[in-house]
Amino acid sequence: MDRSGPRALRGPELREFGLTYRAVGADLSAARARDYSPELQAYLNRLVARGYVAVRTAERGGGARVVAFFTTVFPREFRRSFGTIAAVSALTIVAAIIAYAIVAHRPSDVYALLPAQIVPTIVKSLHDSNFAVDPANAPAMQSEIVTNNVKVAIIAFAGGITLGLLTCSIIVFNGLMVGALGAMFAAHGFGADYWATIAPHGCIELLAIQVAGAGGFLLARGVIAPGRMRRSDAVAAYTKRASVLVLGVAGMLVVAGTIEAFFTPLRTSIPERLAFGACTLVALIAYFGFAGRGAPDGAEAP
Secondary structure (H helix, E strand, O other), X not given: OOOOOHHHOOOHHHHXXXXXXXXXXXXXXXXXHOOOOHHHXXXXXXXXXXXXXXXXXXXXXXXXXXXXXXXXXXXXXXXXXXXXXXXXXXXXXXXXXXXXXHHHHOHHHHHHHOOHHHOOOOOOOHHHHOOOOOHHHHHHHHHHHHHHHHHHHHHHHHHHHHOOHHHHHHHHHHHHHHHHHHXXXXXXXXXXXXXXXXXXXXXXXXXXXXXXXXXXXXXXHHHHOOOOOOHHHHHHHHHHHHHHHHHHHHHHXXXXXXXXXXXXXXXXXXXXXXXXXXXXXHHHHHHHHHOOOOOOHHHHOO
């Protein structure tokens, strides 16, 4: 068992290992209490130490923990925090609709909503302008996209320490940007292409930002509304929950960045891009709706 640990044991062998481990631990305690020979105490101590290392290695194998996190811990916390995530998503959608309506009515008002440096001069579609890249540059593009999006997510999450004000401003700005740019491209006849271009990666990426924002609001909730807990305990509890969300968001953004760098630039048709986006949406619903439901409660601990 030294090489493969308790995971190599089955049924009665595993139970015997657990009983033996506890018995040796009890013998060590008795040997120390009764001041038995140092040699015996050292021998029992080595046995206990080897058993402890074997158990902890099996419990906390790096790869297994990552798999458990993304298959159980993260989707469970997503469902637990769904009310907050839904509220953040609603805030984004409302901001996007308002921005779209304002810019569609008067395009020049885009400068009242967005900084001038991010307002594009539109002469062709989003797919032909922002994503007309050499496939050889896709890996570098992926790294840049993921890094930038993770920075935004971390700021949205950490904004919770401002009682949620910074988080709220980032979420609202994100919605304004999506809606305003959508209206601009639509005004130039590229509306369908705009939504089709952001669909493949956007479903995952936009949801990830909403989840990060929800994490920020959980941090703020610990301070503003601790409920029956002491404020320090509430902050600690909500920080733990929010940390699960933001770690999961990092994984989501890696997936979204990979799609944006390798698939979105492909010369595919609008229906194909929309279909790909629909598939990612279905995958998100299935993942967050069902992942981890059958796992034992102990698997939820990060």
